[in-house]
Amino acid sequence: MKGIFFSFFGGAFLTLQGVANSQISRDLSTWQVATITQFTGFIIAGLILIMMCKGDSLELKKVKPLYLSGGTFAAVIIFSNISAYKQIGVTFSVSALLLAQLSLSFIIDSKGWFGVTKQKMQLPQFIGLVLMMAGIILLAV
């Protein structure tokens, strides 16, 4: 039950984040929004890290440098997200974003790219993607 509660609010916060960003972007430029929100988040996450006294940053050396760069994608993600929210609204944006996210994860999983465990494509995943696409087309027309 607690897990469901956390997951549910995780989703709610994700949507709230997108909405807040697109509202702020009426007063500030999209790049300013991306810079400011991540700056605050970075400082607070850093403080929490220090308070937890779990400095394991040396372990980062074990991670392939390519994978460390994932954070930089956020610049593109936030910029695209704000542009989408403004142009096609929240519901449509979130739906299309989730479809693209699941589709690409699916390709990565089935091809075993980036060293992830290779997983076979099965009927339920195929049906799931088709249903999601149908829902998005229904939203659009």
Add this chain to the structure above:
Amino acid sequence: MLLGLSWAILAGSMVSLQNVFNSKVNEHVNPWSTTTLVLGLGFLASFLSGFAFEGMELFQLHNMKPWYWFSGLVGIGVVICVTQGVKLLGPTFSISIVMAAQLVFALAWDSTGLLGLEKVPLTFKQLASILIIIAGMIIFKIGGKRKTAS
């Protein structure tokens, strides 16, 4: 509409890539080290892109309102909730709920116009579409055990 859709698809693809990369980092360090690194690099990349595209204008915050500084904290809420959810339920079930909640709240926001958003009246078609998408996600995520290919 196609342009907006393309932005959403680009964002979704990048989120998927970022998730893979971040989980690789998470294998070696605790979630807060990962979060700090990810947000720090995101800040740096946004700052540099902003400076490249806008130059000194990036520093002119004329219409800044105090709460804007705190909106980044929502991201911290996301990390806490999602990592706890995944820990308690496992990734498959937890992420299905996260995604369903994202859609439900998106629809709720559009239809209530909360936080000064343009109000889009809730129609039966929208509700049906969202339910179909959520059904699709659940089938995708929990339908059938996916065997590991040898």
